[in-house]
Amino acid sequence: MLRTHFIQDVTPDLDGKEVVLAGWVHNVRDLGGKKFILLRDKSGIGQVVVDKSSPSFEVARELSQESAIQVKGTVKADRRAPNGVEVSCNELRILSKAKAPLPLDVSDKVKADIEVRLKERLLDLRRQEMQAMIRIQSTAVRTFRDTLYKHGFYEIFTPKIIATGTEGGAQLFPVIYFGKEAFLAQSPQLYKELLAGAVERVFEVAPAWRAEESDTPYHLAEFISMDVEMAFADYNDVMNIVEDVIANVLDNVAKNHQNDLAILNHRLPSITRPIKRVTYREAIQILQSQGLPTKFGDDIGTPESRVLNKVLEQDLYFITDWPAEARPFYTKRKEGNPEISESFDLVYRWLELVSGSSRNHTREVLEKELRARGLNPINFEFFLKWFDYGIPPHAGFGMGLQRFMLMLTGLQSVKEVSLFPRDKKRLVP
RNA sequence: GCCGCAGUAGUCUAGCCCGGUCUAGGAUGGGGGCCUGUCGAGCCCCUGACCCGGGUUCAAAUCCCGGCUGCGGCGCCA
Structure with missing residues (x-):
């Protein structure tokens, strides 16, 4: 040494x-x-x-x-x-020996623009702020894993080169796979559901890719998805897991990173347990009472979420029971209330951090929901066929690591908390 | 993708409205010099820039048009 x-x-x-x-x-x-x-x-x-x-x-x-x-x-x-x-x-x-002058001031006397910082990223990552961010991220991911291990989950790895898209909606990146068309996985969704049908409780921390037009401080073409799936459980059970994860991460970061938080000049949000839960219908009513022309079926966008954040006076809140139509085919409808789904988002101020639901677990319902969305069940046969062999009721969620990091660091863009971000116009470094 | 704002030395910034005084100012960095207790060390000298293309004008960093790039907001989404 x-x-x-x-x-x-x-x-x-x-x-x-x-x-x-x-x-x-x-x-x-x-x-x-x-x-x-x-x-x-x-x-x-x-x-x-x-x-x-x-x-x-x-x-x-x-x-x-x-x-x-x-x-x-x-x-x-x-x-x-x-x-x-x-x-x-x-x-x-x-x-x-380092060449002089440096393309970026590591000692922070002169602040650089994000564009220069990303171009000269390695030097940028030597800055105290970025070092603090990396340390906090490491604790956050470790705590996520520890919490799930404690609840009896296994860490899994699903294929990232796939034959068909999982959900429709988000655009996929095509790749050539031994002469055949294939895609980069936009989500481990279908595989994690299948694996929950084998070992009950699974989670994965892995990249996911989305070829979307989105060009905002909250979107990346490649991001780290923290995914969880749990058999013999419903969306309330997994919301409790989400709560436990969030609470443990906040505890551990507060306990071990006071110095890093000071470097970042950031105060962690305080949460109340249980985390506030409002249904989609209640959220719409709140928005209407605030004079917004939102009605059932409308999406709750960023401006609407900003209002909810203010009215609820909560930095973290669940919105549950979304209209079934707005959700992917694997999302379970509420019994006796088929307009509504057993689903939730966890929102940090106005940013969607987590999205989850109870899942459909019978072939008939899955095929019906696929058709209702204009998708052909034949393309999903690799997935559907296993539902002939005792896939139990299950539920799960996905969480965007970089968005979560915004909450933990107070930084403003997911590009900053991604070491080498991939976005619409960045492929290097 | 749409709307708004912006692009000045390696980096950050002033100047732009109201064209000439800009031979483009400052900070930081870089080169050289002085200095044995600095704490963003200090002091002296030097170095280096108007995004690209077109237009208006006697004259453009400054005004106009187009392009490129970036940032913010929105849509789509995690």
Whole structure:
């Protein structure tokens, strides 16, 4: 290893000890007879002092911002130093020199536009804000997994190259598969349902692709979908799972990332359990009472959601029991009320975070619902045939990771929380 | 895809309304110099830019038209 310590582990009580550090040159303050190097590694930023008397003084003249270096030195507890500690450099190696000037200011003195940031993404990802975002995302995904494991779910992997689209609606990306037409999966929907028919409780964290016209801060052509499917359960059961996931993630991020939240200048939303649930009908009534000309059957769009957010005074709320027509064919209608489906969205302010439902589990109903949407059941035979062999009632949901991250970081665009975003006009880097 | 706004050094920004004073200002970065306790180190010198094409005009960064690119809102969706 090229280091003995991370920067955050160099504390005043190590005074006099020899350490080897490695990281990037965040900045150099050159005082002539003495240079202060701000060295950054994954754990933070610390100070290295190179004195004129040190043999490495000549090497230090060559330093440029963002060069990767290795420092051997002696820890000095010194109240003049940031955090009361610094490393006096005995040996300095430039591991990889960075070209100057940088196309992007990593130290954040000059803010860059999102376009430049994405173009120069790797340097952008070295910024403290993006590092905080990545750390929070890692905790969020781990907590999602932990919560589901706790509820007895298995992590699964479904095919991403598929023969037919799952739902209609969203556009698919075609690929050539050994000379045949195939598509990138827009959702693991049908496969996760089938697997719930084998092992009951499954989840997947994986990319999904949508070739849509959408060009907004909330859409990506490639995004990470966190999918859950549960047999012998209905939409109320999975809403409880959603609640547990959200609550655990908020807890864990609050517990472990106060420093990162401070870097991002963000306060997590507080939630009440249970999370507020309004039916679609109630939502429409609220909108009407606010003077919006919305009627049953209309979609609840962004402007409408903004109103709901205000009236409900909740940052997180479920809208349940959507009109059946507005939902995909696998969504179960409500018994005795076939206009309505057993479905829900979880909305953060005005942004749809999660979408889920009870599913149809008989072949007859599925075929009827396909036909009602102008789809041909023959194209779904690979899926439908298994419903002849005891697929139990089941329910599930899908959650957009990047949208969830907006809630956890306060950042404004899913492109910012995607490491290398793919959108309508971005294929590189 | 529609509507609105915007494109000035590597990066960020002033100037644009009211054309000439712009030989385009500042910050940050980069090069050089001074400086042994900096904390966004400081000081001095230098470096580098008007998105592309057309038009109006004696004169265009500035006004007009077209294109390209980006940002915001909306639609579609997670």
